[in-house]
Each structure stands twice: as structure tokens, then as C-alpha cells.
Amino acid sequence: MSAIEYNVSGKIVNYFCSSKLTILVIIACFLLGFIAVTQTPREENPQIVVPGANIYVALPGASSQEIEQLVLNPLEAIVGEITKVDHSYGVAMNSMAVVTVQFEVGEDKERSLVKLYDRILGQRDRLPVDALEPVIKSIDVDDVPIVTVTLASENYDDYALKRIADRMLEGMRSLEAASVSYVKGGRDREIRVELNPERLQAFGVSIDHAQAMIQASNVAMALGTFVQQGKNQDLFVSGFVHSVDDVRRTVVGNYNGQLIYIEDVATVIDGPATERKQLSRFAFGAGDPRFNKAHDPEMPAVTLAIAKKQGSNSVVVANDILARVKQMQEQFIPDDVQVIITRNDGQKADDSVNDLIGNLGMAVVVVFIITLLALGTKEALIVGISIPLILAITLGADYLFGLTINRLTLFSLILSLGMLVDAPIVVIENIHRHYKNIRPANKKLATVLAVNEIGSPTNLATFAIMLVFISMLMLTGMPAPYFFPIIFNVPVTMFASVLVAYIVTPWMAQKWLKAGEGKELDDFDKKDKLHLFYRSIIEPFVDKPKSRNLLFISVILMLIVALLQPAWQFIRPQGVGGATSLFAVEMGMLPKDNKNTINITLDMPESTPIEETDKVVREIGHILRKESQIINYQSWIGTAGVIDFNGLLRGAGDKKASYVAEVRVNLTHKNDRDQTSVDIVRQLRPKLQIIQTAYPGSVIKIVE
Known part of the structure; x- marks a missing residue:
């Protein structure tokens, strides 16, 4: 050997x-x-490091045109001087400019953000003097919620649901692997002072003076230290408002030797805001057994969104969140509040992997x-x-x-x-x-x-x-x-x-x-039919040069035709969005997946009030409730919905205006339906096109 x-x-x-x-x-x-x-x-998709940030600069009182000239253009110029920036895009609004910066894929996140902070703050003098300090918020893929829990009810308004969700949020933050968590939708608690002009005039108190007194009563500060019994003692003014009674008993003046309190000249209300700038509703679809069992098909709703920490297992984190939600249902969530899991990326990842x-x-x-x-x-x-x-x-x-x-x-x-x-x-x-x-x-x-x-x-x-x-x-x-x-x-x-x-x-x-x-x-087995069949095909090309040359030319021609097939897709008799021609092969980065959720976005003309935007969203909801493959949907009016990966990179999560809306639609599980999500979207588009035509200037998009 x-x-x-x-x-x-x-x-x-x-x-x-x-x-x-x-x-x-x-x-x-x-x-x-x-x-x-x-x-x-x-997890469902690979981890992608895409460092990015949103830069907010406010200039109160400036129009969108002035914001563009005075703030947005200089800000984009500053960003353009930073190395390794892939692209940036900005939006000018009344009193506010927003620039989204995305660095090259794979760049170190911390170094990229440090460069951005250093450059923006170091070039502060290129922005208007009366502009507020730039606010820079990082964009992180791990900040996208993996679980969203929606609370909806016929018997509770969005204010009450928001208070329940806030309590749930406190419990979620104790989860070790939970990261960014927040509540989307609902009105916050506020103490509102409604001044009575007649009583103000009767007591000789001006509106500005009343406002100043309220502000002055809600302060706290350290006054210093003093020595008492051989020990240093800290002295504070503790004047923060702790209750609605503190506001009512705020002194705003003196009339004929009598103190005038806020409650004498105003009505003080502890509760939600009366003016609605945002709306959120939830409805069951025809694919859910609870469909049509409510008096109103669309109920007030708020959503609790929870993200996971980087490197944690999305399946384990999602299961921990759901277990905590179940525990909270048993402890303090009322029975007539519907608790619906509207997003579970952990389950989605587990299903895909399995x-x-x-x-x-x-x-x-x-x-x-x-x-x-x-x-x-x-x-x-x-x-x-x-x-x-x-x-x-x-x-x-x-x-x-x-x-x-x-x-x-x-x-x-x-x-x-x-x-x-x-x-x-x-x-x-x-x-x-x-x-x-x-x-x-x-x-x-x-x-x-x-x-x-x-x-x-x-x-x-x-x-x-x-x-x-x-x-x-x-x-x-x-x-x-x-x-x-x-x-x-x-x-x-x-x-x-x-x-x-x-x-x-x-x-x-x-x-x-x-x-x-x-x-x-054996080289040749006469009893083997497969062997005989193969020899009958291959021998002519081995023994005859002409046959070999013909085969070679045929392979080259077929290769050329195959390479031309993608180019043939651009020839479409019905136009750019029409069907491809015969033998054409459509090109795409990835095959279209059969999703369990789709997203509908609405953009109305900028002058549209929220009531008109809400009217369009209700018409969209009326169409969705007729689709048997939809189990539920949630609509946000005046703001974007809970951010997802696509919306994060498009900067869609910060949209807040009376003319924008978003509808998140959840379909029945792909294993329980015959149609793919692509087929469902194709059926919805013509129906939504009718609504878009009825409202000139509106833009309705379906995002998978």
C-alpha cells in the first residue's frame, strides 16, 4: 500500500x-x-443592516415654500457632504422640514450616526437662526414591531381603550427581549381649561394673564441648600400640577380683596381632547366568525406594537408577548374589549421555516x-x-x-x-x-x-x-x-x-x-431499455460531425433566445401595465410571495379635511367587508399605521396629516384559501379604482 x-x-x-x-x-x-x-x-427574512435616520428641523410660522428654501435645501446640502450616504430625500411642510438619510448597506450603525450628528450640529449656522435645534432619530430595522395587539370595543371609546393599552404597555416593557414598544391610536388624557370671556371680563382678568398664571403654577425648581441642625438640607419648589383640582384652585387674580381661581372664570375638564386629528377603527371581515355580530361593523380601536431586541429569536419573543397578553386579559382587560393579534411576525417566521x-x-x-x-x-x-x-x-x-x-x-x-x-x-x-x-x-x-x-x-x-x-x-x-x-x-x-x-x-x-x-x-447492457434509449439518442451526435455541429448551433441559438426573453417583456400590446406578449418572461428580483396581509394607503389633496378622508376610508371598508378572504382590517385616518419593513425604508411611518390614511388588511391563512394574495389584490384594484375616480386628486395604493 x-x-x-x-x-x-x-x-x-x-x-x-x-x-x-x-x-x-x-x-x-x-x-x-x-x-x-x-x-x-x-426570523422570516435575513438581518439587514441599513443605517439611517430622520432629521427634523422646525421653523414655526414658515410656509412649506419658505421651509424648502431656508431649511430643506441647506439641510440636504449638509447631508450630501457626508461620506457613505446612499441617498436622502426630504419633505417640506408648514413649519417643519424632514430629511430621511440612508447610509450604504452594511455600514456600521454607530459610526454612521455619529458622523451624521457631528455634521448636522457642526453646520448648525447654515440653518436659520430662529429655527429650532435639529432632532435626529435613528431608523433601525429592529424597531419594526413583530407583534401588534389591537384593542377594539363597541362599549368603549378610543380614550378608554388607550388607557387600557397604556397599562398593557407598562407590563410589556418588563419582557427581557422586548425593545421599542408604543401605543398607536386613541386620544390621550388632558386637562382642558375652557375660559369664559364674560366672567373674565367681569373679574377684570385677561386671557393672556390667565394663561400665564396657569403656566407659572406648573413649575418646579431647586432653590439651593441650607444648614439645619448641622446638616445640609435641599430646598425645592414643588409646583407641578398633580390633579385637576390643582388647576381649578390656581389663583389668577384678585377682585375686591377676594382671590379669583381658575374655576371662577373657566370650566376645567379632565378627559380626552374634543378635536380629533387622528382616527383608528377596526372591523372583522367576512372570513371571521364574528363578522356582522356587532351593531356597528367598524369599532374604535387602538394598537399596542412591540418590537424585539437585535439578535433575539422572534418566535420565542412573540410567544412571550402573547403569553403576557393572555395574562393581562385575565387580570384587568374587560370582557367586552376585543383583543386581536393583528400581526405576529414570530408565527410567520416559524411557519415559513417549518x-x-x-x-x-x-x-x-x-x-x-x-x-x-x-x-x-x-x-x-x-x-x-x-x-x-x-x-x-x-x-x-x-x-x-x-x-x-x-x-x-x-x-x-x-x-x-x-x-x-x-x-x-x-x-x-x-x-x-x-x-x-x-x-x-x-x-x-x-x-x-x-x-x-x-x-x-x-x-x-x-x-x-x-x-x-x-x-x-x-x-x-x-x-x-x-x-x-x-x-x-x-x-x-x-x-x-x-x-x-x-x-x-x-x-x-x-x-x-x-x-x-x-x-x-457494463458499458452496454442490451436488456436495459433505458440504456438502449439513451444510446439511440447520443450515438448520432458522437459518430457524425454534422450532427454535432447542428447540435452546437442549436444550443447557441436557444441560449440567445433565452437571453432575449426578458427583453421581450417590454413589448406589451396593452401598454406598460398590461399583459406580456407571447413567450415573454417577466423579470423581478424575487418571486411574489403569497402573503397573509396587504396594506392600502390613501393620499388625498393636501387641503382635504380629516372628515372627507374618513369618508373615503369608510367606502374602502365597505368594499373590504364584502371579500370572503378577509378576516379583519384596521384603518388609521390622519396618520400612518403601525410601521413595517417597507414603510420604514420609505419613511412612511412619520406621515401625519388630515389628508393621509392607511388600511391594514389581514387575510385568511394562505393554507386555508385557494386564492393567493396576488389574486386578491388584482380583484380589489378595479373596485378601489372606482373610489379613486369618484374623488379627484386621491391616490389609492395597495402594497403587499
Whole structure:
């Protein structure tokens, strides 16, 4: 054996083929895979680091045109001087300018924000002197809520629901993995002073004086220290308003020697604001059993939104939140308040991962069956064990290098499944052939020679595939981190496949297969119909040069036609938005997914009052309630809804105006309906187009 020169593959097999370390390697790999599956965070999409921030600069009293000239243009110029800024866009409103800054994907978040703060505050003198100090708020993907809990009721208004939600919010903040949490919708508690002009005049108190006295009564400050009994004592003025009675008893003047209190010249009310600048409602759809059981189909509603901390498992965090909500329902939430989970990204991530795991398991079974039919039971078992071992190594690498289990991670495993079995199958097939005419004493030599024989071409093919996917590192922008699980996992999987093929497969073959159990593969088997069919097709191209040239030209032409198919999509007889022409292939970055939720946005002309915007939203709701695939929807008028990933990058979460609205629609689960979300959107668009036509200047969009 020493006279034989082995390549790298042969040397690996020669060492591990009869080594006791091999079984330890197998156990260690499976243990690593188990730890990875149970400990690696699960989420629907890969983690993408996109540093960004919103910059707010207020100039009270300025029109939108003045804001654009005096604030927005200089601010955008300052931002443009910062390196590594991908893009920025600004909005000028009355008294306010907002600039959204997005840095290049993958940039360090802290460094990017420090650069932004330093540049903006260092160039403060380029902004108007009477402009307020810039407010910079970071935009973080992890700030997107993974769970939203909506409270709705026929018997409680949005003010009462808001107070319940605020109490729930306090309980949610004690969750260790919970991050940004807030309540969306509802009116806050306020103490409102409604002055009576006649009584003010009777007592000789002006409105300005009354206002100044109220403000002066709501202050607190440190006055200093004094020494008492040999000890320093701090002296404070504690004048903050603690109750509505404190406001009522505020002194605003003196009339004929009598003190005049606020309650003498005004009505003091403790409660919600009377003027509504924002509205939020909830309604069950036809797909929910509670549909049409309420007197009013749309109920007042508020929403509690909870995000998770970076690196935490969205599935675990979501389950903890739901458990806390259930606990609160038992403790203090009234029975006639509907508690609806309107967003659960943890469940969505878990469903996506489980679906792909199921598809992965089915693919493994198919590979096992094919190997079983082609080689035999023992050989199929060896390949079948190799597959989960390779996947365990890959998931272990994901765990060690900080990747999460998400759709792209599992898609990369499915993508590589057809390739990762190549090396184990080629190795076991050649060992199978070498075992035909050997004695038991020569099994190790036959095993090493079998792998040594096919090692070099197997290595070349494997590393060629690895290089193809490693070249995707040249991607830039958002696709780079999004597709990184594929770029990382496929090469790791392929490398793991050759290691398993050279370490584990020969070891199992030597343990399980017997000498003489293999069979010699004949070059031509006249009894094999598949063999005969293949030869009848391939022989003309091998023996006849003209046939080979014709085949070569045909392949080149078909390749050219295939490359032209995407360009053919631009030829559409019905216009840009119409159907494609015959044989055209539509292009897209990713296939359209069958979602369980859609979002409808409404933008009216800027002069539209909130009552008119609300009227349009109600008409949209009337259409939605007729759709059998909708289980519920929630509408926000005068503000954007709870932010999602798309809205975060578009800056849609900060929209607040009487002319904007948003409707979040939840569909029945995709496993319980025949139509996809794409089909449902196509059905809704013509119906919503009628509403848009009825209100000139309105823009209704459906976002999936």
C-alpha cells in the first residue's frame, strides 16, 4: 500500500477509513446541528443592516415654500457632504422640514450616526437662526414591531381603550427581549381649561394673564441648600400640577380683596381632547366568525406594537408577548374589549421555516428513494445519513458565524441539496463497484483506491460550484446582505459534502458493505431499455460531425433566445401595465410571495379635511367587508399605521396629516384559501379604482 501514491482524497480516506475518530466526528456534527437548530434565532427574512435616520428641523410660522428654501435645501446640502450616504430625500411642510438619510448597506450603525450628528450640529449656522435645534432619530430595522395587539370595543371609546393599552404597555416593557414598544391610536388624557370671556371680563382678568398664571403654577425648581441642625438640607419648589383640582384652585387674580381661581372664570375638564386629528377603527371581515355580530361593523380601536431586541429569536419573543397578553386579559382587560393579534411576525417566521423544513425533508426522502432504486438499500442508507450530516454542519456554521434561520437560509439548503449528494453518491457508487471481486482482507485498500480514483474530478467539480456562488459577493446594495445566506451556505454545504464523502461515507461503506456485494457496471447492457434509449439518442451526435455541429448551433441559438426573453417583456400590446406578449418572461428580483396581509394607503389633496378622508376610508371598508378572504382590517385616518419593513425604508411611518390614511388588511391563512394574495389584490384594484375616480386628486395604493 505504501507504494501507491494517493491524492488528497485518498490520504483523507486512508486516515479516517478505519479510525475510531470517525464515529466521534459523526456524533460531534449531529450535536452541533442539534444545538444550531434549537439555539439559532428564527426570523422570516435575513438581518439587514441599513443605517439611517430622520432629521427634523422646525421653523414655526414658515410656509412649506419658505421651509424648502431656508431649511430643506441647506439641510440636504449638509447631508450630501457626508461620506457613505446612499441617498436622502426630504419633505417640506408648514413649519417643519424632514430629511430621511440612508447610509450604504452594511455600514456600521454607530459610526454612521455619529458622523451624521457631528455634521448636522457642526453646520448648525447654515440653518436659520430662529429655527429650532435639529432632532435626529435613528431608523433601525429592529424597531419594526413583530407583534401588534389591537384593542377594539363597541362599549368603549378610543380614550378608554388607550388607557387600557397604556397599562398593557407598562407590563410589556418588563419582557427581557422586548425593545421599542408604543401605543398607536386613541386620544390621550388632558386637562382642558375652557375660559369664559364674560366672567373674565367681569373679574377684570385677561386671557393672556390667565394663561400665564396657569403656566407659572406648573413649575418646579431647586432653590439651593441650607444648614439645619448641622446638616445640609435641599430646598425645592414643588409646583407641578398633580390633579385637576390643582388647576381649578390656581389663583389668577384678585377682585375686591377676594382671590379669583381658575374655576371662577373657566370650566376645567379632565378627559380626552374634543378635536380629533387622528382616527383608528377596526372591523372583522367576512372570513371571521364574528363578522356582522356587532351593531356597528367598524369599532374604535387602538394598537399596542412591540418590537424585539437585535439578535433575539422572534418566535420565542412573540410567544412571550402573547403569553403576557393572555395574562393581562385575565387580570384587568374587560370582557367586552376585543383583543386581536393583528400581526405576529414570530408565527410567520416559524411557519415559513417549518414549510421549508418540510420541503427539505421531502427532498431528502426523494433522494433516498432514487439512490435505493439505483444502488441498493445499504448504499441508500449511507447516502441518506450523509445528507442530514452535511446539513447539520451547514447549520452549525450558521450558528457559529451569527446567521439566523430564515427563508433564504433554508432556500440555500434546498438549492444545494441536488449538488451536495453528488460527492457521497459518486463515492459510494465507485466503492460499490470496487467491492465486486475483492476479499474481506482487501476492503480498506479497495475503499481507498475507489475514492482516490474519483477524488480529483470530484474536488474540481465541487470547488467550481463553490466559486460560482462565492462570486455573488460582488453584489452591492440591499441584495448583498439579503442574499448573503445563499452566498455563505452553498459553498459551506458543498465543502461539507466532500468532507463527509471522504470521511464518513467510506467508513460506513467499509462497516456495512460486504466484499463481493458490489457489481461491475457494463458499458452496454442490451436488456436495459433505458440504456438502449439513451444510446439511440447520443450515438448520432458522437459518430457524425454534422450532427454535432447542428447540435452546437442549436444550443447557441436557444441560449440567445433565452437571453432575449426578458427583453421581450417590454413589448406589451396593452401598454406598460398590461399583459406580456407571447413567450415573454417577466423579470423581478424575487418571486411574489403569497402573503397573509396587504396594506392600502390613501393620499388625498393636501387641503382635504380629516372628515372627507374618513369618508373615503369608510367606502374602502365597505368594499373590504364584502371579500370572503378577509378576516379583519384596521384603518388609521390622519396618520400612518403601525410601521413595517417597507414603510420604514420609505419613511412612511412619520406621515401625519388630515389628508393621509392607511388600511391594514389581514387575510385568511394562505393554507386555508385557494386564492393567493396576488389574486386578491388584482380583484380589489378595479373596485378601489372606482373610489379613486369618484374623488379627484386621491391616490389609492395597495402594497403587499
